[in-house]
Amino acid sequence: MREDRRRRYDGGFRREALELIKAEAGRDTLARRLAMPRWTAEKWIILYRSGGEEAVMGGNGGRRYDWETKVAAARGRCRERHDQDGGHGQARDREHRGLATVC
Template sequence: MREDRRKHYDDEFRREALRLIEAGVGKRSLARQFAMPVQTAEKWIMLYRSNGGEAVMGTTG
């Protein structure tokens, strides 16, 4: 069985990131401030733009 190497971000981390995304912070700035991959920051921003904050929080059904 393969080990899941993806980092799991808790709700508080995601809330803080979402607050900055809502304020219009770009992917590079978000990634730098939260020490996350730029690809993850870009994905979260795209999720927010297409489906809102619930998508970033992982609560869409």
Template structure:
């Protein structure tokens, strides 16, 4: 999990990243562990907290809310 994937994160990688998020790992620790910019896990943690795993898996920049 320590390889550089700054351009694209596939579904398998996102699923692996969500395991520590569920355990309560912070964005800095997650960024170091996954070798990614700090802002990315911060966004994923916020998305996961608001809409669950589906929000993180479908994070393509186009946000749609079902309200």
């Protein structure tokens, strides 16, 4: 059975990573010094640049939205697509296949 690596990224580990990121360590350096996957190091660097320390310390590496916010965003995207295709196409296709829609 594989080890759950998320436990390894506790607050202390993330603070250590943040110090390296603040010192402008690159993806490869961060990954090598902390023995973590390069893609995780790259993701944390991007998170730091876009959201600061809080984004990296958040645990899941991203924001969490409640259900209502997610549905509102999906409906907004549906309206954009509806306007683009003149009200035809995707919505009708979903109905034909019996798929649920938030639009």
